Amino acid sequence: MSAAAPAQQALKGVDLGTSRIVLATLKGETVALKTELNAFVELPYSKMTEQMLLRENILHRVEGDRIYAYGNRADEFAKFLESDARRPMQSGLLNPAEPKNLEMMEALIESLCGRATKGEKVCLSVPSAPAERSPDLIYHERSMLSIFQRLGYEAQAVNEGLAVVYAELKDANFTGIGMSFGGGMCNMCLAYLGLPVLTIATTRAGDYIDASAASVTGETPTTVRLHKENAAESGFGLEATEGSAIDRALSIYYGDTIETAAQALQSALRDSRRLPRFTGPVPVVCAGGTALARAFLPRLRAALAATELPITLGEITLAKDPMSATAKGALVGAMLNM
Numbered sequence: 200m201s202a203a204a205p206a207q208q209a210l211k212g213v214d215l216g217t218s219r220i221v222l223a224t225l226k227g228e229t230v231a232l233k234t235e236l237n238a239f240v241e242l243p244y245s246k247m248t249e250q251m252l253l254r255e256n257i258l259h260r261v262e263g264d265r266i267y268a269y270g271n272r273a274d275e276f277a278k279f280l281e282s283d284a285r286r287p288m289q290s291g292l293l294n295p296a297e298p299k300n301l302e303m304m305e306a307l308i309e310s311l312c313g314r315a316t317k318g319e320k321v322c323l324s325v326p327s328a329p330a331e332r333s334p335d336l337i338y339h340e341r342s343m344l345s346i347f348q349r350l351g352y353e354a355q356a357v358n359e360g361l362a363v364v365y366a367e368l369k370d371a372n373f374t375g376i377g378m379s380f381g382g383g384m385c386n387m388c389l390a391y392l393g394l395p396v397l398t399i400a401t402t403r404a405g406d407y408i409d410a411s412a413a414s415v416t417g418e419t420p421t422t423v424r425l426h427k428e429n430a431a432e433s434g435f436g437l438e439a440t441e442g443s444a445i446d447r448a449l450s451i452y453y454g455d456t457i458e459t460a461a462q463a464l465q466s467a468l469r470d471s472r473r474l475p476r477f478t479g480p481v482p483v484v485c486a487g488g489t490a491l492a493r494a495f496l497p498r499l500r501a502a503l504a505a506t507e508l509p510i511t512l513g514e515i516t517l518a519k520d521p522m523s524a525t526a527k528g529a530l531v532g533a534m535l536n537m
């Protein structure tokens with residue numbers, strides 16, 4: 200190994216998302232990414248099941264007469280068991296209804312990130328809490344930091360919206376608005392020269408869209424989600440005015456999600472008494488899996504145009520890779536701040 204390698208690998212950026220956990224590391228000049236689904240299933244123990252999981256390289260742990268299979272393949276088992284996978288997180292934070300929330304987060308994080316090399320630093324994303332859940336954020340953030348500390352890392356947290364700014368707005372001197380439309384939340388941050396001026400979150404994002412569209416169409420949230428994610432094949436996009444009942448419901452709840460985010464941004468900006476003096480229009484960049492829907496940006500631009508903001512918005516763009524922007528931004532956070 201060359202002398203430069205250990206120094207390069209001594210930093211990690213991690214996106215702890217409701218749907219997926221993403222790890223970003225530096226490999227030479229490029230950023231390497233690894234992802235695990237933030238979900239698990241519980242199976243009854245049998246030697247055969249355990250051997251099958253081992254053979255298939257499926258992440259799992261045995262506990263008494265149960266086996267817990269977690270990460271990317273959890274969905275397959277859930278489908279086979281005709282149930283939904285269990286989720287350690289909900290709406291951006293540890294899922295209070297899931298007794299195995301911390302244990303599974305620890306297992307997933309250890310599998311994805313491994314133990315720290317000596318002095319290794321990690322920056323991990325945390326959401327901003329919606330007003331009613333601000334004490335929950337403290338618990339979430341401290342619990343996540345302590346998982347990484349137990350693995351030997353020097354750990355620091357970064358707000359998810361700020362991470363999007365770090366990843367995408369370097370050329371604007373880290374000044375602008377980062378928006379992450381994820382599974383559990385929409386996280387937003389207005390940053391000025393790399394400093395967070397305002398962080399805002401709503402809990403209307405992918406899971407809300409799936410659950411609401413499922414509720415009015417009689418489908419399961421998983422069916423709706425798979426339909427939505429296979430947009431290219433099924434033709435779902437926000438530009439369409441007609442389509443199947445699922446498409447119509449998706450379009451309505453997508454609109455609701457985007458408008459809720461725009462309204463929340465407007466309220467926070469209007470209420471703020473400490474806005475910096477921006478010298479030009481403020482760029483907006485969007486990330487997160489929910490922003491992948493076709494014609495997402497025109498819908499967001501229209502929603503933002505309908506608001507009255509105390510600042511002038513500039514270009515509204517999509518991150519280069521919306522699914523990895525938060526993890527890349529967390530890696531930048533580790534480089535800038537640690």
Ligand SMILES: Nc1ncnc2c1ncn2[C@@H]1O[C@H](COP(=O)(O)OP(=O)(O)OP(=O)(O)O)[C@@H](O)[C@H]1O
Nearest residue numbers: 216217218219381382383384405428487488489491
């Ligand atoms: N092609 C697609 N079109 C629309 N939605 C998609 C697509 N791919 C993924 N999604 C949705 O994106 C969401 C997951 O996005 P992401 O991975 O950014 O969330 P997360 O970071 O895990 O969650 P959060 O930031 O809210 O905690 C899910 O709701 C998923 O259904």
Ligand SMILES: [Mg+2]
Nearest residue numbers: 216379381525
């Ligand atoms: Mg996210």
